[in-house]
Each structure stands twice: as C-alpha cells, then as structure tokens.
Amino acid sequence: MRFNRFCFGFGLVFFVGGSSPAQASIVNVLQPQVGEPEEGWAVQGRVGLGLEAGNEEKQKFSVLAGARRVWGANQTLLKGSLDRATTFGETSTDRSFVHFRHRVSLSESWVGFGFAQLEHNGFRSLKVRDLFGLGIERSLWRTQRSEAAIATAIMSEHEVLLLDVEPLPPRLRSSNYFVLALDLGDGLTLGSTTFFQPRLAEFSDWRLLEDLTLTVSLGERVSWTVSCKMEMDSRPPAEVNPWDVVVKTGLGWSY
Numbered sequence: 001m002r003f004n005r006f007c008f009g010f011g012l013v014f015f016v017g018g019s020s021p022a023q024a025s026i027v028n029v030l031q032p033q034v035g036e037p038e039e040g041w042a043v044q045g046r047v048g049l050g051l052e053a054g055n056e057e058k059q060k061f062s063v064l065a066g067a068r069r070v071w072g073a074n075q076t077l078l079k080g081s082l083d084r085a086t087t088f089g090e091t092s093t094d095r096s097f098v099h100f101r102h103r104v105s106l107s108e109s110w111v112g113f114g115f116a117q118l119e120h121n122g123f124r125s126l127k128v129r130d131l132f133g134l135g136i137e138r139s140l141w142r143t144q145r146s147e148a149a150i151a152t153a154i155m156s157e158h159e160v161l162l163l164d165v166e167p168l169p170p171r172l173r174s175s176n177y178f179v180l181a182l183d184l185g186d187g188l189t190l191g192s193t194t195f196f197q198p199r200l201a202e203f204s205d206w207r208l209l210e211d212l213t214l215t216v217s218l219g220e221r222v223s224w225t226v227s228c229k230m231e232m233d234s235r236p237p238a239e240v241n242p243w244d245v246v247v248k249t250g251l252g253w254s255y
Helices: none
Strands: 007-017 040-052 058-071 074-087 090-105 110-121 126-142 146-161 171-185 188-199 202-217 222-233 243-254
Touching: 110 146
Parallel strands: 007 040
Antiparallel strands: 007 243, 040 058, 058 074, 074 090, 090 110, 110 126, 126 146, 146 171, 171 188, 188 202, 202 222, 222 243
16 A cells, blocks of 8 residues: 655535435545555655536535655555535545555555554444454455455444434454556556455345556656446434445645
8 A cells, every 4th residue: 555745636516425324334445556665654645626606606625644654564644634625515425444454564465553543434323433343355466567455354343323313332354455556558547445344143134345546657757547336234323324425536746
C-alpha cells in the first residue's frame, strides 16, 4: 500500500444507488498499488468545497487527511475524513471517520496488524460505531506488474444508532478482505478491494464491500481516477436500504 507525499483532488459523483443508504459502511483505507512504499513519513490531504445558489441552494464541505510511517516492512497508518452538505438548508450529508492501523512484518509472506476506528453517518442511522481488531494478512503473489493479498481479522463492534434509547451491546465480527493491484501498462493501474464481514454469533448478519479504482497517469504528478464502490448490508435498520453504489471520478495532483 502506498501514499503520495501530498495530494489534492476533486471529484464528481455520477450515480448513487438507493434512496436511503444502508447502515453498513465499511471504511476502506487500503490502497492497493504495485511496488514497495517509500521509507519514512508520508502524508495525504484533500479539501473539497461546493456551492450552488439560485434555483438550487447547496453547500458542501469535505476534508480528508492521513499520515503513514514506513520503517522496514512495518507500517503505521492514521487516516480520517469529514463530509458535510446542506440542500435548501437541510442536511444532506453527515459522515466522518478516523482510522488507526499498525502493521508488523512476521515473515516474507505474512503480516500481523491491529486497528481501531470511530465512525459516524447520520444518513445510515449511525450515531457512532467503534471498532477494535487484530488480524493477519498473507501475500498471495508479488511481481513487477501485480500484487495480491488476503487477510482475516476478529473485531469488536459497538454501535449507537440515532433512534436507539440504549446503545447496542458489543458484538464480534470477522473482517476478511482480498486486495489486488494490477499495472496495466501505459500509465493505467487497477486496484480492487473486497471486504466480507459476518457476525460471528450469526453468519446471516453480514456486510459486503467491493471497491474498484482505475487510475490513469497524465504526467509525473497528475492523474485521473475513476472509482466504483458497492456496499450491501444483510440486516439494515428499518427504512434503510440494504445496498449502496457510488461512482466517482476526479483529477489529482501529487508531490
């Protein structure tokens, strides 16, 4: 996984599936790319502002920030984001998260990791969700043109829904992912991340995420990205759709 030293970008949402998004929101902080990350510290940041007036009155603000340290085969990652938007004075977007992850190399093919996360999403009836977990990742292959890995983790999940009188009791889930990075040549790279998170006490309660990203290099520091994120929750809260689809495209600059 790689971070650019610093990057700014903007994007346009083309399609959002579901009139009321699912409660499940698997935050994907993994960035599958071919090649080893650089030693030392790296940072990432993005700020977005939007304003429409007249027949449509919309305001939007978003910020994404992250830092990562690499030493040897070990990594520490901290990443967070905040998204707020209003339409005709009414809140239309209300979400935020912060994620911490530490990875320790166990051998050439195996990596152990631990993570903690706090998340809020008002339009998924989620006041707060906190996660704590430990897992292990295995590299399937690594070449000059492609990389792939699988991982499994056990995590404790504690949720407080907006309509709940009392918080739900903590639950255990298995968090499993498959990551794939392909260098297609001519400046094209494809990244895929698939998460599957069943509840250990009841496997019929599960969450699924597929995140595809195609990046086109337009120069040494400029790239164009198209991404498609698909989520599903087998047991969303009442009046919340079980699936969500978002397609985005954007221009980025890094140094």
